[in-house]
Each structure stands twice: as C-alpha cells, then as structure tokens.
Amino acid sequence: MASLVAYDDSDSEAETEPAGSLNAMGQVKDTSGAARPPGQDFASGTLDVPKGGAQPIKHGSCGNPGGHHLPLAWPGRSDRGSCPSQRLQWPGKEPQVTFRTNEPSRSSLWTSHVPASHMPLAAARFKQVKLFRDFSKSSFRAQSESETVGKNGSSLQKKKCEDGVVPYTPKRLRQLPALRTETGKASEAEPQGRPAGRAPAPLCVAPRVSEFIQPYLNSHYKETTVPQKVLFYLRGHRGPVNSIQWCPVLSQSHMLLSTSMDKTFKVWNAVDSGYCLQTYSLHTEAVRAARWSPCGRRILSGGFDFGLHLTDLETGTQLFSGRSDFRITTLKFHPKDHNIFLCGGFSSEMKAWDIRTSKVMRSYKATIQQTLDILFLREGSEFLSSTDASTRDSADRTIIAWDFRTSAKISNQIFHERFTCPSLALHPREPVFLAQTNGNYLALFSTVWPYRMSRRRRYEGHKVEGYSVGCECSPGGDLLVTGSADGRVLMYSFRTASRACTLQGHTQACVGTTYHPVLPSVLATCSWGGDVKIWH
Numbered sequence: 010m011a012s013l014v015a016y017d018d019s020d021s022e023a024e025t026e027p028a029g030s031l032n033a034m035g036q037v038k039d040t041s042g043a044a045r046p047p048g049q050d051f052a053s054g055t056l057d058v059p060k061g062g063a064q065p066i067k068h069g070s071c072g073n074p075g076g077h078h079l080p081l082a083w084p085g086r087s088d089r090g091s092c093p094s095q096r097l098q099w100p101g102k103e104p105q106v107t108f109r110t111n112e113p114s115r116s117s118l119w120t121s122h123v124p125a126s127h128m129p130l131a132a133a134r135f136k137q138v139k140l141f142r143d144f145s146k147s148s149f150r151a152q153s154e155s156e157t158v159g160k161n162g163s164s165l166q167k168k169k170c171e172d173g174v175v176p177y178t179p180k181r182l183r184q185l186p187a188l189r190t191e192t193g194k195a196s197e198a199e200p201q202g203r204p205a206g207r208a209p210a211p212l213c214v215a216p217r218v219s220e221f222i223q224p225y226l227n228s229h230y231k232e233t234t235v236p237q238k239v240l241f242y243l244r245g246h247r248g249p250v251n252s253i254q255w256c257p258v259l260s261q262s263h264m265l266l267s268t269s270m271d272k273t274f275k276v277w278n279a280v281d282s283g284y285c286l287q288t289y290s291l292h293t294e295a296v297r298a299a300r301w302s303p304c305g306r307r308i309l310s311g312g313f314d315f316g317l318h319l320t321d322l323e324t325g326t327q328l329f330s331g332r333s334d335f336r337i338t339t340l341k342f343h344p345k346d347h348n349i350f351l352c353g354g355f356s357s358e359m360k361a362w363d364i365r366t367s368k369v370m371r372s373y374k375a376t377i378q379q380t381l382d383i384l385f386l387r388e389g390s391e392f393l394s395s396t397d398a399s400t401r402d403s404a405d406r407t408i409i410a411w412d413f414r415t416s417a418k419i420s421n422q423i424f425h426e427r428f429t430c431p432s433l434a435l436h437p438r439e440p441v442f443l444a445q446t447n448g449n450y451l452a453l454f455s456t457v458w459p460y461r462m463s464r465r466r467r468y469e470g471h472k473v474e475g476y477s478v479g480c481e482c483s484p485g486g487d488l489l490v491t492g493s494a495d496g497r498v499l500m501y502s503f504r505t506a507s508r509a510c511t512l513q514g515h516t517q518a519c520v521g522t523t524y525h526p527v528l529p530s531v532l533a534t535c536s537w538g539g540d541v542k543i544w545h
Contacts, residue, residue, distance in 0.1 A: 219263040219280050225527045226259060233483040234530040235500060235510040236544035241283030243541035247271040250535035251297055252479065253521045255279075258305030262526050265533055266308060267541055270295040274310055276322070279533060279543050280525075291318045291327070297354075298340040303347050311337030311352055319364060329364045339382050343413075344389045351392065353380025359394060361413075373416050375409055381477070384433040384442060386456050389413060393423075395430040395444070408433075408444065410460060423460045424452065431477040436503075438486040445480045447473045451491060451501070468501040470508055476537065479521045490532065492519030498534050498544075514542060 218226065248271035256264040263280035274296050276286045294313035301308060302319075307328065309319050313336045319329035335356035343349040343361075349370070353359040359380055361371040377396040384393045394409050407430050410419040424430065428448040435442045435456070441463075444452045450469035454462050471478075471493035480491040488509060489501045496515040501508055515536035525531035532544040 218260045221280050222260070222263060222527050225529075230484050230527075231529045233485050233488050233524065235488075236512070236530055236532045238545060239542050240531070240545040241279060241543040243267075243277055243279065243283060243285070243543065244539075245275060245285050245288070246273070246539040246541075248295070248539055249517075249537040250521065250539055250541060251295075251477070252299070253523055253533050253535045253541060254299075254301055255523060255526055255533070256305045257301050257303055257526070259527050261305050265541070265543075266299060266301055267535060268296045268299040268310070269539065270297075271539075272296060272312070274299045274308070276308075277541070279541075280528070280531070283543065287322075289320060291320065292316055294336075297336070297338045298352075300340050300342060300350075303342060303344075309340055309342070309350060311340050311354075313337070317352065317362070329367055331362060331367055333360065334358075339380060341383045341385060341392075344385050346389070351383050353383055353394065355379050359383070371413075371416055373411055375418070375421070381429065381431050382433045384435060385413075386410075386435070386442075391419060393433060393442070395433055397429050408454075408460075410458070420458065420460055423454065424462065431473070432479045434480050434482060436482050436486055437484060443468075443480055443482070443489065445473065445478055445491065447475065449473055451480055451489065466506040468506050471497065471499045474518075476518045476520055478518070479523075481523050483524045484526055485529075488524075490522045490524065492522050492534065492536075494518045496536065498522060498532075512544065514544075515540065 243265075246267065246269040248269045251268045251270065253268075254266045256262050256266070263278055264286065265277045265279035266274065267277065268274045272292050272295060273288055273290050275288050278284050278286055289308070289310070291310060292312035292314050293316075296310055296312040298312075299308055299310040306322055307319055308322065309317070309329075311317050311333070315333050315336060317329070317331040317333060317337065318327050320326070321328050333352060333354065335354040335358070337352055338354040339352065341351050343351070348364045349361055350364070351359060351361050356379070357375055357377045359373040360369045361373075362368070363370045373394070375394070375396065375398075377398045379397045381395040381397060383395075386392060390413055392411050392413055394411060396407055396409065398407060406422055406424055407426075407428070408423040409421045410423065411417070412419055424444065424446075426446070426448065428446040430444040430446050430452075432445040433442060434445075440456045442454055442456055444454060446452055449472050450467050452462055453466050453468075454460050468489060468491070471491055472495055474494040476494050478492045478494065480489065482489055482503070487503055489503055491499055491501075492514075493499060496513070496517055496519050498512040498514040498519055499508060500510040500512075512534075514534050515538060517536050517538035519534055519536050521533075521535040523533050525533070530545055533541065534544065535541045
C-alpha cells in the first residue's frame with residue numbers, strides 16, 4: 010500500500026530536507042540509503058502488533074486491525090538523521106488527550122489511509138493510554154483556522170495564516186479576558202450581595218439587648234457629651250454613602266442602616282462589634298434613600314432605578330414593591346399611620362403610597378423640578394418639602410408647607426433667600442426645625458404658621474458646596490451636629506449658636522451625621538468617600 014507523507018512549512022521559504030523519506034513500499038529510507046521495515050524501531054528492534062484482541066499501545070508503536078503498518082516517525086531519538094522532520098521534538102510532559110464524542114473525528118495523518126469505518130486503536134483505549142503530541146502545528150494550521158471561537162475565550166488569539174496575515178479580532182472580544190480578570194479580582198476582594206431582584210437572606214437579630222444599651226433603657230436620657238475618639242471604622246461600601254440612620258426601636262438601636270451609591274444598603278452592628286450584619290442588593294441603580302420602619306423590623310428603600318422596596322428583616326422577603334415615575338431621593342414614613350409613606354425625587358410631584366394596596370393614594374405637585382427632603386409636622390397633618398426652586402420669579406420658594414389630607418399648599422413663602430436647602434431636621438423638644446442651606450449655614454424656623462425664620466440664631470462655619478449635607482439635633486436638644494464639604498464634623502450649641510466642637514472626621518465631604526437615640530456620647534458619621542465612623 011502506497012503512503013505519502015507531506016510536511017508543510019509556511020513560516021520559512023528555505024528549509025532543509027528531512028533526513029528520512031518514504032519509498033513506494035511504505036519503508037523508511039535512512040540517510041545511509043538502507044531501507045528498513047516500517048514496523049522496526051530505528052534504534053533497537055522491531056515493534057509488532059499482535060493479531061489477537063486490542064491491547065494497550067506502547068510508546069513507539071502504532072498498529073491497526075487490518076494488519077497494515079503505517080509509517081512511523083520516532084521522535085525520541087536525538088540523531089537528526091533519524092527524524093523525518095527537524096521540528097519533531099519529544100514533549101517535556103505527555104499531555105492528556107480527550108476525545109470528544111459529540112463532534113465528528115477530524116482527518117489525521119495517522120488515519121488518512123485507513124477505511125472510514127476504522128476507529129484508531131488509541132481512541133478505543135483512550136482511558137488507559139497516554140498519547141504523545143501530534144505532529145507540528147504547521148501541518149494542521151489550515152484546520153485550526155476553520156475552528157470556531159469557543160465560549161471560554163481561549164481561542165480568541167488566532168494563529169497566523171499561511172500568507173502571514175493576522176486576522177482582525179473585534180475590540181469587544183479582545184476586552185473579554187481583561188473584564189473577566191477585573192471581575193474575578195473584585196469578587197475576591199469582597200463578597201458582593203445578592204443580584205438585584207432576588208430576596209436577601211434573613212437578618213439574624215439577636216433577641217437580647219446589647220450590654221452597652223441595657224443600662225440606659227430604663228433611665229432618663231442624660232446630657233449629650235461631645236465624642237472624642239473613633240470607636241469603629243465601618244468599611245464595606247464601594248461608593249459614596251448617602252445617609253445613615255439608627256434603628257428607632259431603642260432595644261435594637263445597636264443596628265445602623267447605611268445607603269450608598271453602589272446600589273446597596275447595609276445593616277451594621279455599630280455598637281458591639283462594628284460588623285456588617287447584612288447587605289441588600291435590591292436595586293439596579295444607586296440607593297439614594299432608605300428608612301427604618303417605626304417597628305424596626307422593616308426597611309423601605311428607594312433608588313435611581315425608580316424602584317421602591319419594603320424588606321422584612323426577619324424573613325428576607327419583600328412585603329411591598331412599587332415603581333415610581335421618577336428617581337427617588339427622599340422617603341419618609343407617616344408618623345401616625347405606618348402603612349403610608351411619602352416619596353420625592355427628580356420630579357415636581359411628590360406621592361403618598363399605601364403599602365396595603367401598593368398604590369398611590371395622593372399626589373402633591375408644585376412648580377419645581379426636584380424634591381430634596383421631606384419633614385412631617387404636627388403628628389402628620391402637615392409636612393414640609395425642600396425643593397430646588399431658588400429664583401425670585403418663581404411663585405414657590407425653597408421650602409413649602411403642605412396639608413397632608415387635602416394636598417393643598419399652606420405656605421410657599423417660608424424661606425426667601427436664594428439658597429436651596431438639601432436637608433431638614435426637627436427639634437425634639439422645641440417647636441422649631443432646622444434647614445441646611447447652600448449658603449453654608451443652618452437656618453432656624455418655627456413649626457407654627459407662618460413658619461418664620463429666626464434672625465438671631467444662625468449656625469455657620471461649615472461648608473455645603475452643593476453636597477447633600479445632613480444635619481440633626483441631639484436627643485436632648487442641647488446640641489446640633491452637621492457635616493461639611495471639607496470632611497469636618499461640627500457641633501453647635503442650640504441656645505447660643507456657638508461652635509461647641511469640631512472633629513476632623515473624613516478626607517472627603519461628610520454628608521451624614523446622627524446621634525445615637527440612647528447612648529449619650531455615640532455619634533455616627535458618613536462621607537462621600539464611602540466610609541462610616543462611629544464616634545465615642
């Protein structure tokens with residue numbers, strides 16, 4: 010049987026002739042001119058295939074059931090004259106060969122002269138035999154070009170064509186390995202929360218009260234003291250932290266809620282350990298606002314994805330899910346009916362939702378573009394809204410008072426200065442409220458119509474500079490605290506408007522500050538850099 014073996018090399022034009030060749034009888038002809046049988050080893054002896062059943066093939070042998078001997082190229086010899094091609098080298102480690110059963114077998118040089126119904130002996134015994142590497146890559150370069158690119162992206166780098174032209178690879182396919190590498194590093198750095206739309210795991214809330222909070226539960230709140238040092242440094246958010254809030258239930262007030270621009274909100278044990286109890290990834294965009302329910306077992310969240318979610322912490326299920334017509338920037342529960350909440354955002358309209366029916370029960374519309382904050386007054390019969398309307402030709406000013414039941418405007422001429430107010434805060438004992446202004450000061454207003462602003466007391470010294478910097482009163486009402494665009498935390502005396510303390514809190518803008526409702530000297534702050542600090 011005649012056999013023809015061709016060795017193609019497209020990389021170099023001038024190539025030395027192979028040391029051995031085949032004659033018409035299928036015998037290998039050495040450089041010395043002596044013809045040897047194809048079943049004989051070049052170095053030591055003959056390799057015969059037994060006529061009986063199939064047996065494992067030894068290295069250096071090749072056979073077929075028909076009794077025909079195929080030409081054998083022995084790559085183990087170092088003598089150049091005994092190798093049919095100078096490029097055939099014995100591999101350093103014998104690779105494992107896996108035969109795919111779902112694809113048709115490719116034509117190979119070893120089976121090119123065997124009938125189509127014949128299966129190579131090595132393929133029939135592939136579980137027991139280790140095969141050495143096939144011929145050089147250049148002989149199969151044409152077949153490699155026709156193979157499709159696999160899903161794992163390992164074949165994105167195509168081999169050179171015979172004419173030396175590298176095929177063009179789209180930029181999208183070239184960036185796939187880099188994106189996979191960055192995603193893998195990010196997942197190893199910190200475990201992410203569950204994908205958006207899936208229910209988070211239940212939050213394991215300890216039934217016992219924190220040992221630090223227990224002594225203060227049955228006693229009258231003492232005078233607020235100024236914190237001196239950092240107790241915990243909470244890290245975990247990958248974006249700016251928008252707001253923070255302690256749990257309103259005093260026995261569970263060791264838990265702190267934080268919202269971030271990284272599409273998540275977290276619950277921390279900020280008193281005992283400083284650990285993150287749970288991460289919630291319910292939104293596909295930044296979470297701008299989230300509030301504890303008055304019962305302390307649910308969290309209402311709203312984000313830039315127009316989504317509203319009420320999550321039960323004990324079961325991890327969503328009790329309410331809605332979709333607003335605008336991006337959410339502020340949320341507030343009704344102080345009396347906890348099944349109703351107000352939401353505002355990038356719209357001239359605010360909406361009151363009923364959780365029981367999952368529908369909008371009332372709307373409040375003004376000639377504005379955005380609602381910055383909402384504050385309830387008089388046990389929920391009235392509320393204030395802070396807007397971005399600051400021009401003198403506008404009928405509505407920055408702060409507007411509304412009647413909750415009738416949706417009517419009580420007053421829209423409260424704050425006449427040309428500054429927006431990113432946040433509002435109610436005093437716990439006096440009938441006044443505070444407004445953070447972009448004029449770098451805190452303004453004091455009365456909660457009784459006509460909501461006059463105090464001209465005597467103005468708390469200034471911090472910077473706002475366009476950030477949504479929050480402000481708050483201490484539980485005793487004797488101190489006011491606010492953040493600053495330069496990262497500082499400032500405290501003022503409520504009576505004298507003098508500065509009581511300044512803390513060098515953060516490297517970036519401090520946008521949120523809140524006192525602990527029970528512990529008299531614990532303060533939580535958050536910054537645009539994504540960190541949360543607990544001061545004591």
